[in-house]
Amino acid sequence: xxxxxxxxxxxxxxxxxxxxxxxxxxxxxxxxxxxxxxxxxxxxxxxxxxxxxxxxxxxxxxxxxxxxxxxxxxxxxxxxxxxxxxxxxxxxxxxxxxxxxxxxxxxxxxxxxxxxxxxxxxxxxxxxxxxxxxxxxxxxxxxxxxxxxxxxxxxxxxxxxxxxxxxxxxxxxxxxxxxxxxxxxxxxxxxxxxxxxxxxxxxxxxxxxxxxxxxx
Amino acid sequence: xxxxxxxxxxxxxxxxxxxxxxxxxxxxxxxxxxxxxxxxxxxxxxxxxxxxxxxxxxxxxxxxxxxxxxxxxxxxxxxxxxxxxxxxxxxxxxxxxxxxxxxxxxxxxxxxxxxxxxxxxxxxxxxxxxxxxxxxxxxxxxxxxxxxxxxxxxxxxxxxxxxxxxxxxxxxxxxxxxxxxxxxxxxxxxxxxxxxxxxxxxxxxxxxxxxxxxxxxxxxxxxxxxxxxxxxxxxxxxxxxxxxxxxxxxxxxxxxxxxxxxxxxxxxxxxxxxxxxxxxxxxxxxxxxxxxxxxxxxxxxxxxxxxxxxxxxxxxxxxxxxxxxxxxxxxxxxxxxxxxxxxxxxxxxxxxxxxxxxxxxxxxxxxxxxxxxxxxxxxxxxxxxxxxxxxxxxxxxxxxxxxxxxxxxxxxxxxxxxxxxxxxxxxxxxxxxxxxxxxxxxxxxxxxxxxxxxxxxxxxxxxxxxxx
Ligand code: SF4
Numbered sequence: 001x002x003x004x005x006x007x008x009x010x011x012x013x014x015x016x017x018x019x020x021x022x023x024x025x026x027x028x029x030x031x032x033x034x035x036x037x038x039x040x041x042x043x044x045x046x047x048x049x050x051x052x053x054x055x056x057x058x059x060x061x062x063x064x065x066x067x068x069x070x071x072x073x074x075x076x077x078x079x080x081x082x083x084x085x086x087x088x089x090x091x092x093x094x095x096x097x098x099x100x101x102x103x104x105x106x107x108x109x110x111x112x113x114x115x116x117x118x119x120x121x122x123x124x125x126x127x128x129x130x131x132x133x134x135x136x137x138x139x140x141x142x143x144x145x146x147x148x149x150x151x152x153x154x155x156x157x158x159x160x161x162x163x164x165x166x167x168x169x170x171x172x173x174x175x176x177x178x179x180x181x182x183x184x185x186x187x188x189x190x191x192x193x194x195x196x197x198x199x200x201x202x203x204x205x206x207x208x209x210x211x212x213x214x215x216x
Numbered sequence: 217x218x219x220x221x222x223x224x225x226x227x228x229x230x231x232x233x234x235x236x237x238x239x240x241x242x243x244x245x246x247x248x249x250x251x252x253x254x255x256x257x258x259x260x261x262x263x264x265x266x267x268x269x270x271x272x273x274x275x276x277x278x279x280x281x282x283x284x285x286x287x288x289x290x291x292x293x294x295x296x297x298x299x300x301x302x303x304x305x306x307x308x309x310x311x312x313x314x315x316x317x318x319x320x321x322x323x324x325x326x327x328x329x330x331x332x333x334x335x336x337x338x339x340x341x342x343x344x345x346x347x348x349x350x351x352x353x354x355x356x357x358x359x360x361x362x363x364x365x366x367x368x369x370x371x372x373x374x375x376x377x378x379x380x381x382x383x384x385x386x387x388x389x390x391x392x393x394x395x396x397x398x399x400x401x402x403x404x405x406x407x408x409x410x411x412x413x414x415x416x417x418x419x420x421x422x423x424x425x426x427x428x429x430x431x432x433x434x435x436x437x438x439x440x441x442x443x444x445x446x447x448x449x450x451x452x453x454x455x456x457x458x459x460x461x462x463x464x465x466x467x468x469x470x471x472x473x474x475x476x477x478x479x480x481x482x483x484x485x486x487x488x489x490x491x492x493x494x495x496x497x498x499x500x501x502x503x504x505x506x507x508x509x510x511x512x513x514x515x516x517x518x519x520x521x522x523x524x525x526x527x528x529x530x531x532x533x534x535x536x537x538x539x540x541x542x543x544x545x546x547x548x549x550x551x552x553x554x555x556x557x558x559x560x561x562x563x564x565x566x567x568x569x570x571x572x573x574x575x576x577x578x579x580x581x582x583x584x585x586x587x588x589x590x591x592x593x594x595x596x597x598x599x600x601x602x603x604x605x606x607x608x609x610x611x612x613x614x615x616x617x618x619x620x621x622x623x624x625x626x627x628x629x630x631x632x633x634x635x636x637x638x639x640x641x642x643x644x645x646x647x648x649x650x651x652x653x654x655x656x657x658x659x660x661x662x663x664x665x666x667x668x669x670x671x672x673x674x675x676x677x678x679x680x681x682x683x684x
Binding site: 017018020022023026027028030031032033034035045050074075076079080081082083084087102104105106109110113114168169170171181182185186188191192195196199203204205206208 | 233234236237238239240242244246253254256257260265267270281282294296297299300303337339340345346347349360361362363364365366368369372373374375377379411412415416442445447468472473475476479511532536629630631638648650651652653656657
């Protein structure tokens with residue numbers, strides 16, 4: 001996984017509540033057996049009409065936002081299915097940071113596994129960033145994960161100000177170091193084996209029921 | 217933690233392998249369900265890193281999302297769907313994981329087959345790369361959906377990094393009225409707390425109405441916990457649970473069974489346990505529900521009307537209602553019972569079990585699907601289908617004009633050939649009414665199987681209580 005330290009880029013405003021994962025990446029793109037190339041399907045039914053023509057006024061189709069690295073959006077972002085194709089599509093499109101008043105749990109987890117930083121901020125702060133992004137001024141933001149701040153570098157010369165955010169220390173560490181979670185866990189092999197030995201003793205049905213059928 | 221524990225607390229603490237700073241825990245995972253859509257990249261990751269599956273015996277795989285529900289003998293037409301299903305079978309073979317393939321009688325929707333086989337047991341941690349894993353919470357198991365990276369993590373290590381959830385309790389007391397089902401209960405709950413109402417929480421459903429439900433009804437309730445934003449749903453295991461599980465192929469037997477039941481009896485939340493959040497509903501006050509919008513919280517009693525955006529004081533809500541009505545092609549103030557439909561879909565992991573089919577067939581018997589409507593019944597598994605056919609339910613459906621299909625997810629998400637055309641309107645027993653969920657431009661109204669039959673017969677949304 002690619003590390004996340006600081007990110008400077010255009011922020012695109014997607015002023016919508018409850019953006020679900022079906023919307024982020026529709027089902028027809030879930031048939032792939034790869035992680036890559038999903039950017040083409042990102043927000044597909046909002047970016048393209050039924051004939052496959054670009055819908056010019058959708059935010060990510062507008063020239064200003066087409067290279068966006070940050071998405072500013074509404075509450076409960078990423079609700080719905082567990083499909084990791086949603087963060088894969090965002091990442092493939094170039095989005096590395098999403099700022100919203102709240103996120104759905106599974107999507108939130110999936111972001112961290114892919115080097116995407118989801119930032120939860122109070123609604124007033126999101127509104128302010130949204131407004132800035134919509135104006136087209138102050139659209140370049142710098143997200144500093146170590147310092148836990150978002151700074152707006154205003155293109156109209158004004159002071160974008162700085163907002164701090166909270167993040168779970170474990171998730172922060174993982175992003176900063178670009179950890180391979182599995183390698184990290186495999187180092188605790190003795191603890192896992194110890195747990196299993198205890199469970200076999202205390203809860204044998206967890207271990208026997210499975211094999212009684214003879215394993216087809 | 218206080219000395220009194222919730223069901224969630226008990227399962228959580230008994231599965232912690234290790235703790236990291238900030239409260240994140242390495243949690244042991246007892247059971248892992250796998251399907252074709254969210255697993256290929258996980259197996260590929262294992263192979264790329266030269267890793268193995270830690271406990272193939274703790275996993276069970278099945279293709280369900282992409283499988284055709286007609287003409288199975290001809291295989292899968294769509295080359296991409298076929299590749300995905302073949303890939304699952306190849307991966308399972310390579311890593312030694314049991315897989316119920318398309319020709320197996322036990323094949324079906326992943327959340328139907330787990331309980332059916334007794335793979336799902338109380339007190340366990342159960343995961344699947346699928347958000348509706350919450351279904352298994354009906355057994356008093358901590359069951360939640362995960363992404364593909366986490367699927368890979370579980371395959372390699374049998375553990376996951378997780379932050380503890382908060383406890384929420386929703387108590388439903390009293391008796392449900394005639395024609396009112398578990399689906400109506402969960403839709404009413406989501407209507408009340410909203411699709412983000414459970415975020416960060418595990419919801420424990422309690423109260424006499426829940427205790428009185430069968431396992432199948434409890435699964436319907438827990439299934440849609442994710443639509444309420446919760447990480448998982450839970451119901452305390454009791455005699456109903458044990459009776460359902462006893463004798464299932466993968467459930468423990470003999471003395472080990474007795475030992476298991478004794479343990480499971482200790483799982484229910486202690487009196488005085490702390491919940492971060494509580495909600496109460498009166499079962500008698502719940503009417504049959506139907507969704508009118510594009511989010512499961514946009515739901516109303518069938519006796520109601522389509523809401524008027526102008527009446528919404530909050531501008532964000534107003535915009536959301538406007539957008540939903542525009543997509544759904546509904547006029548503000550219209551009576552819900554006047555909304556004409558084109559399709560009926562009975563099935564999915566929410567309502568594709570035998571009791572759902574029995575209830576639907578009981579209502580369909582001697583009636584006819586309206587001429588304007590295409591109606592389909594898709595059993596949740598091969599075993600459900602077999603059972604239904606033994607009981608003659610297939611004939612009842614066919615005589616009434618319903619199509620009778622092979623098991624799978626089907627039109628719940630329309631990844632196979634079963635889908636809506638733009639602007640077609642469907643009365644559906646599934647769990648999501650998102651834009652495009654059942655086909656691009658398709659319009660979904662969520663409801664119970666009984667309500668779906670009522671809609672099929674009358675040609676429009678209809679109060680099932682008027683069909684008696
Ligand atoms: S039936 Fe629908 S909700 Fe359930 S697993 Fe299949 S696609 Fe998902």
